[in-house]
Amino acid sequence: MLRLRLGPADLCRVRFADRLHPVGTALLACQALHDPNTAPAMPGPAAGAAAAVGRVRAAAAVLRHLLPARGRLPDFLTPFDGLESVAAGLDAIRATPAGRIRAEVAAAYADLAVSPLRRRFAEADAEAMALFGRALGTWHDGVLGPHWAELADAHRHQVAEAAGRLATHGLDGLLNALHPAIRWETPTLTVRTWWSATVSGTGHGLILLPSPLAGPHPRVLVEPDRPVLVVYPAPMPRRVTTSAADPLGRLLGTTRAAVLRRLAGPGRHTTTSLGRDLGISLSSASEHAGALRAAGLVSSIRDGGAVLHRLTPLGSGLLDRNDDPPAGHG
Numbered sequence: 001m002l003r004l005r006l007g008p009a010d011l012c013r014v015r016f017a018d019r020l021h022p023v024g025t026a027l028l029a030c031q032a033l034h035d036p037n038t039a040p041a042m043p044g045p046a047a048g049a050a051a052a053v054g055r056v057r058a059a060a061a062v063l064r065h066l067l068p069a070r071g072r073l074p075d076f077l078t079p080f081d082g083l084e085s086v087a088a089g090l091d092a093i094r095a096t097p098a099g100r101i102r103a104e105v106a107a108a109y110a111d112l113a114v115s116p117l118r119r120r121f122a123e124a125d126a127e128a129m130a131l132f133g134r135a136l137g138t139w140h141d142g143v144l145g146p147h148w149a150e151l152a153d154a155h156r157h158q159v160a161e162a163a164g165r166l167a168t169h170g171l172d173g174l175l176n177a178l179h180p181a182i183r184w185e186t187p188t189l190t191v192r193t194w195w196s197a198t199v200s201g202t203g204h205g206l207i208l209l210p211s212p213l214a215g216p217h218p219r220v221l222v223e224p225d226r227p228v229l230v231v232y233p234a235p236m237p238r239r240v241t242t243s244a245a246d247p248l249g250r251l252l253g254t255t256r257a258a259v260l261r262r263l264a265g266p267g268r269h270t271t272t273s274l275g276r277d278l279g280i281s282l283s284s285a286s287e288h289a290g291a292l293r294a295a296g297l298v299s300s301i302r303d304g305g306a307v308l309h310r311l312t313p314l315g316s317g318l319l320d321r322n323d324d325p326p327a328g329h330g
Contacts (some may be wrong), residue, residue, distance in 0.1 A: 002220055003198040004189040004228060006206065011187075013205025013227065014171060016159045020151060020211070023089025024078040026140040028231070029213040030063050031070055033143070041212045041235055044150070044254075048143045056142030062135035066121050068112065070215070072194035074104035078219075080226055084276055086140050090133045098124040137281070145280045149258035150236075151212075152277065158210040158234050178208065179232040181218050191230065193218050201228055210234030248318070252292075255280060259288045260297060263311050264319055270306040 029045060032038045039046040052060055067073065076096040082089030101124040109122060120128035144151070166174040175184035181192035189206075194217055205227040211234060218232040248257040258278050263269050275285035289309050292298040297315035301308050311319070 001196050002191045002193050004191065004201060004220070004222070005198070006187055006189060006201040006228075007203060009203040010201035010205055010228070011171065014174075015205065015207060016162060017155075017207050017209040017229075019083065020155050020209075021078070021083055021089065022086045022140060022144075022148075023082055023093065023136065024231075025151070025211065025213055026086070026136055026144055027067070027073060027077050028211065028215060028219070029144060030060075030067055030139070031073070032213045032215045034064070035070065035215065038216055038233075041233075042147075044147045045143055045213075048146065052139075052142060055138050059135035059138035059142070062131060063139055065115070065117060066132055066135075068108050072108070072219075074101070074108050075221055075223070076100055076104055078221060080221075080223070080229070086137050086281065090136065094129065094133070101129075141281055141284060145278070145284065146254035146258075148255075148278045148280065149261065154212065154234075154236050155210065162208070162210070178210075178230075179218055179234075182230070182232060189230075191218050191220055193220050195220075202226060204228075206230065208232070212236045255284070256288045256291060259285070260292060260311070260315060260319060263298060263309055264316070269309045271309070272306065274309065 029042075033042065033046050033049045039049075049060065067077075077093060079089060079092035079096075082092035102122060105122040105124075109118060112118065117128060117131075121132065162174060162178075165177055169177070172184060172186075175182065175189065183190045199222055202222065202224060204225065207227045207229045209229065209231045211231055214231045214233040216233065218230060220231075221229040246254070246257065248260070251257070252260065255278070259274055262274060262277055267273070271282060271286050271289060274280075274289065275282045278285070280288075286307075289298060289300060289307075292315065293300050293309075297312055297318060299310050299312050
């Protein structure tokens with residue numbers, strides 16, 4: 001049981017994460033999707049993980065070997081920085097001092113059998129860390145990438161619901177309704193999580209992150225000079241889980257359909273922003289945009305150092321025939 005004592009400076013800075021962290025989400029998903037009690041909450045990624053072949057299957061084997069099957073992950077593997085992309089998140093992990101990596105991995109491996117690869121990972125060996133990074137990137141793109149748009153939509157939906165709860169019931173009502181494993185009684189937030197302690201807030205606030213991939217228990221990250229991060233299990237909204245019957249996804253592929261739908265939303269859509277919004281690599285975003293352009297569904301123009309993408313009338317017509325208005329872009 002974790003008891004987190006929050007002061008006025010923390011309570012004045014309670015907020016929700018504005019988006020999902022690609023690397024942090026992938027690492028939690030690696031555990032959650034292999035837990036028969038939590039995987040059903042995300043049938044799409046769970047099916048993708050179960051059906052993985054080739055490079056994705058090999059990547060999954062590496063991650064299952066290097067990560068604890070359940071419980072607390074080493075904190076450095078879920079960094080605050082690197083929200084922009086998987087590559088940025090991996091850069092943040094690689095920037096971790098070797099001493100911290102050794103200490104946190106050694107603690108995580110306390111109940112695991114020793115193997116040469118685990119030993120090298122615990123020693124922050126450069127080749128082992130590079131292998132981990134490649135495996136995580138491959139697994140993310142193969143398992144979560146096709147469903148990143150629905151995960152992002154779910155996140156926006158959950159945050160909007162919580163914002164309404166805050167407006168009508170205040171901070172006490174919000175914190176006590178987050179999850180059955182979280183209880184608020186001024187000034188202490190009690191969380192039934194994977195570790196036990198009594199700690200004080202950092203004075204930098206509290207960031208709340210609902211996630212269907214958190215696993216069975218909330219996760220708490222406390223680092224000096226950072227906001228306290230609380231990731232808590234939240235079910236997928238019913239309107240998001242209907243994607244299994246998505247005719248456009250069956251026609252184009254799930255990720256390519258997500259790219260097309262994202263281009264229907266407001267804003268300036270570059271290859272970089274598509275990759276960031278959908279949680280896919282820059283090369284994957286470029287490949288999908290190129291395929292849609294070749295089919296006449298998208299037009300692209302260069303604007304300085306960026307490439308801008310827009311729906312063509314054909315692309316808009318295809319969406320109109322197959323879709324309701326995209327969630328979050330009404």
